Amino acid sequence: MATETTEHAQGMPQLDFSTFPNQIFWLVVTLIVVYLLMSRVALPRIASVLAERHGAIQSDLDKAEEMKAKAVEAEAAYNQALVDARAEAQTIVADARAEIQKDLDVAMAKADAEIAAKSAESAVAIKEISDNAMDAVKEVANDTAVEIVKAMMPGAGDAKSVKAAVTARLKG
Amino acid sequence: MATEDGGSGLNIHPMDQFLVKPLFGGDGTIGMFTITNVTLWLAIAVVCIIALMVLGTRGRAIVPSRSQSIAEVLYGFIHKMVEDTTGKDGLAYFPYIFTLFIFILVANFVGLLPKSFTTTSHIAVTATLAMAVFLAVTVLGFVKNGASFLSMFWVASAPLALRPILALIEVISYFVRPVSHSIRLAGNMMAGHAVIKVFAGFAVVTWIAPASILAITAIYALEMLVVSIQAYVFTILTCVYLKDALHPHH
Amino acid sequence: MAIEGNITEMGQLMGAGLACIGMGGAAIGVGNVVGNYLSGALRNPSAAAGQTATMFIGIAFAEALGIFSFLVALLLMFAV
Numbered sequence: 217m218a219t220e221t222t223e224h225a226q227g228m229p230q231l232d233f234s235t236f237p238n239q240i241f242w243l244v245v246t247l248i249v250v251y252l253l254m255s256r257v258a259l260p261r262i263a264s265v266l267a268e269r270h271g272a273i274q275s276d277l278d279k280a281e282e283m284k285a286k287a288v289e290a291e292a293a294y295n296q297a298l299v300d301a302r303a304e305a306q307t308i309v310a311d312a313r314a315e316i317q318k319d320l321d322v323a324m325a326k327a328d329a330e331i332a333a334k335s336a337e338s339a340v341a342i343k344e345i346s347d348n349a350m351d352a353v354k355e356v357a358n359d360t361a362v363e364i365v366k367a368m369m370p371g372a373g374d375a376k377s378v379k380a381a382v383t384a385r386l387k388g
Numbered sequence: 389m390a391t392e393d394g395g396s397g398l399n400i401h402p403m404d405q406f407l408v409k410p411l412f413g414g415d416g417t418i419g420m421f422t423i424t425n426v427t428l429w430l431a432i433a434v435v436c437i438i439a440l441m442v443l444g445t446r447g448r449a450i451v452p453s454r455s456q457s458i459a460e461v462l463y464g465f466i467h468k469m470v471e472d473t474t475g476k477d478g479l480a481y482f483p484y485i486f487t488l489f490i491f492i493l494v495a496n497f498v499g500l501l502p503k504s505f506t507t508t509s510h511i512a513v514t515a516t517l518a519m520a521v522f523l524a525v526t527v528l529g530f531v532k533n534g535a536s537f538l539s540m541f542w543v544a545s546a547p548l549a550l551r552p553i554l555a556l557i558e559v560i561s562y563f564v565r566p567v568s569h570s571i572r573l574a575g576n577m578m579a580g581h582a583v584i585k586v587f588a589g590f591a592v593v594t595w596i597a598p599a600s601i602l603a604i605t606a607i608y609a610l611e612m613l614v615v616s617i618q619a620y621v622f623t624i625l626t627c628v629y630l631k632d633a634l635h636p637h638h
Numbered sequence: 639m640a641i642e643g644n645i646t647e648m649g650q651l652m653g654a655g656l657a658c659i660g661m662g663g664a665a666i667g668v669g670n671v672v673g674n675y676l677s678g679a680l681r682n683p684s685a686a687a688g689q690t691a692t693m694f695i696g697i698a699f700a701e702a703l704g705i706f707s708f709l710v711a712l713l714l715m716f717a718v
Contacts, residue, residue: 227716229406230511230578237420239408239512246430247520250437250491255483258441262463265448265456272450403716473691568702575705578712621698624691 357382400589402582406509425505426513433495433507441490462490466623473627477634484524485630488517489623492573496615499577500608509577511570518570521626529633540636569625576618580611654711664704671696 229235361382362375411423418424441462444455452460466486470478492508499506507513529537541558543551584607591600675693679686 227403228712229403229408230509230574231713231717232408235408235418235424235426236512238418238422238424239426239507239510240516241420242424242427242430243507243513243516246434247487247491247517249434251484251487253438253442254487254490258445258459259463259483259486261445261448262441262460265445265450265452266460266463268448269450469691568699568706571709572698572702572705575709576701579705579708617694617697621694624695625698628695 354383354386357386399592400586402585402589405505405581405585406578408510426507426510429498429505429507430495433491433498436494436498437490440494462486462493469624470627473624474631474634478627478630481630485623485626488521488626489619492517492622493616493619496577496619497612499581500611500615506577506581509574509581511574514570514574515566517573517622518566521569521629522566525626525629525633528630529636532634533636537633537636540632565629569622573618573622576614580607580614583607584611650714654714657707657711657714660707660710661704664701664707667700667703668697671700 358375358379361378365378408418408424408426410418411425411428440455441459444453445459447453447456449456463486466489467479467482470482470485474481495508496506498504499508529540541555541562543554543558546554584604587600587603587607591597591604671693675686675689675696678689
């Protein structure tokens with residue numbers, strides 16, 4: 217086998233049993249160190265971090281759920297308030313309408329009464345006027361009839377009977 | 389290589405990278421406590437693991453940093469694997485399985501660095517890992533289930549005549565487990581690295597060099613995949629063996 | 639060119655080459671596992687995720703035998 221500047225492997229180094237105790241010793245040391253580090257430090261730490269994260273996510277989710285419930289509640293309250301307000305507005309409108317109606321009725325009644333009074337007054341005045349006019353007509357008719365009778369048939373009938381006849385005619 | 393050098397002009401020594409050497413000169417002998425390149429690269433792996441799993445997570449952030457999220461992904465991955473494969477009662481052994489996984493993964497990746505020494509390519513290392521799993525699982529099986537652990541080898545659903553044969557096969561396959569468990573990891577690592585070395589050796593010849601470098605790149609990419617899959621496979625087989633120990637009646 | 643070297647070494651190297659045929663078997667096995675997994679997964683994608691681990695275990699078992707043949711080759715070349 218060539219023995220040059222560097223040393224070359226004779227056969228398989230893996231089967232060189234003289235190095236076994238050395239390798240096994242250092243391997244065992246390494247494994248114990250790694251095991252202690254993992255089981256005492258690293259793994260509990262990672263486990264706690266994962267648990268913490270899980271807890272944080274869970275609490276965040278819970279909080280979000282709570283917020284959502286609150287939002288739903290708020291929406292319901294808002295809707296309720298809206299319905300209430302609407303109903304109130306309705307009643308106010310109805311009240312106002314009723315009041316206006318009442319005022320209106322009163323005013324109408326008053327106006328009707330006034331109109332009735334006025335028309336009664338007018339009727340009286342008209343009656344008076346027409347009576348006056350009737351009297352005047354009667355007088356004129358009597359006078360006219362008397363004159364006509366006097367003119368047409370002198371001496372026939374007196375003024376009294378003519379007047380009676382005219383009155384009967386006017387009534388008929 | 390068992391052949392003489394110089395015949396073809398190629399000096400390919402694919403096995404050199406696996407040599408265990410003392411780090412500080414000395415007389416070149418390797419005792420049990422000699423600080424070798426094995427020590428160095430195991431220490432580098434430990435440092436990387438600390439950087440990722442301990443320093444990377446020290447922020448304990450709710451919104452993780454990059455290194456922390458890598459650590460969390462690895463944690464979640466292995467946690468789910470253990471839970472899915474062995475059930476809830478397997479989670480007691482989660483730290484041990486996670487230790488195996490992170491060590492193999494990081495050691496494999498560190499071994500891919502140029503000029504590095506791949507600790508997991510040595511049978512001594514992987515056999516120790518596999519034997520640790522094998523012994524732990526066997527002892528655990530007997531502690532948890534007593535003698536009824538042996539019923540794992542006695543397939544009750546098979547016809548009576550076949551059962552002794554099946555039992556023999558089951559026993560053999562049970563004892564082959566640590567062998568295949570360790571050889572698979574070491575063999576994969578060794579093969580990949582040796583292939584890269586062989587292609588690198590071809591690069592000496594000018595007109596092959598471009599193809600050789602392309603091939604090294606491709607193999608390197610493949611090795612990145614193989615390295616993580618082997619860590620995964622080692623871990624999931626550990627979980628499967630652990631499940632057999634915890635629930636042997638299937 | 640005269641043939642030189644010893645016959646044991648020749649046997650080792652030939653054996654190593656022959657052992658590598660086993661790797662082809664492992665390749666066929668792994669391809670079979672993944673191919674069948676994939677065709678099953680395409681038929682029923684919802685069940686695929688749960689069986690990935692099983693696929694990897696199957697790959698590992700099929701591949702282990704290829705690795706064994708590689709190991710035999712290496713042992714023949716370097717260790718025997």
